[in-house]
């Protein structure tokens with residue numbers, strides 16, 4: 001279609017021919033926009049061979065280790081997304097100062113269930129701090145001479161300690177925080193507010209295919225992946241690695257929440273485009289990969 005249009009332009013239309021000959025930016029737009037539109041078309045599910053879908057679980061079958069961007073000498077991507085210059089940091093109480101999460105591990109494991117109904121009681125800021133630390137908290141960081149993070153150790157494991165996730169909060173009821181969308185800064189153990197939103201619940205519901213638990217939760221954890229952090233070192237097996245790691249993160253949330261009388265439900269039933277738009281990520285270099293509503297348990301449940 002694009003090429004036929006260009007043939008027409010070259011042979012039959014003097015005005016367009018002139019533009020194509022003399023204005024390279026017009027040529028770029030004529031070529032590039034139709035190709036972009038094509039690239040974002042969604043392939044019908046029935047046409048996707050199962051084998052193609054399973055490639056994701058296996059990664060590349062050959063030896064990929066000499067082909068990575070790290071091996072090629074490309075610079076490592078930053079360990080975290082940049083913080084907008086105007087963003088106000090909101091400190092969180094440090095987990096070591098908190099008397100939370102003292103339930104025996106075995107009890108938390110035995111009692112854990114997916115919880116989809118929550119009490120009206122808000123989470124405290126200390127409880128939110130504890131849950132964030134248990135899921136993505138940083139225990140130790142090594143930096144180079146310029147202050148760049150070269151190694152980090154968190155409360156969850158990550159292949160090569162690449163830690164490809166960011167944590168966004170769709171926050172409804174947490175003491176001392178206005179409802180809205182927030183991002184966790186694990187290296188500072190602080191929050192930044194992305195925007196206030198007094199009418200978040202219907203937007204959450206719309207992004208989650210009408211599920212009722214997320215809009216009722218005190219807070220919804222949405223983890224995004226920034227795949228290049230892991231791709232840089234692990235190339236074609238990065239994607240499997242990232243998906244596995246998301247499970248580690250959410251399991252910590254389940255157990256930590258259980259230990260403070262809160263409930264969680266892991267969720268993948270969300271609309272990718274709507275969720276990415278809701279939290280304000282580009283959907284290409286960073287996109288939502290997993291989410292989990294959290295709230296205090298209803299008494300006797």
Ligand SMILES: Cc1cc2nc3c(=O)[nH]c(=O)nc-3n(C[C@H](O)[C@H](O)[C@H](O)COP(=O)(O)O)c2cc1C
Nearest residue numbers: 112113114115116211213265266267268269270290
């Ligand atoms: C990867 C994953 C995705 C899930 N997605 C959803 C979801 O979108 N909605 C939902 O209600 N539950 C979801 N669940 C929760 C499961 O339905 C739940 O774990 C399962 O029913 C077992 O119950 P249990 O967690 O209480 O043991 C998901 C769980 C996992 C691990």
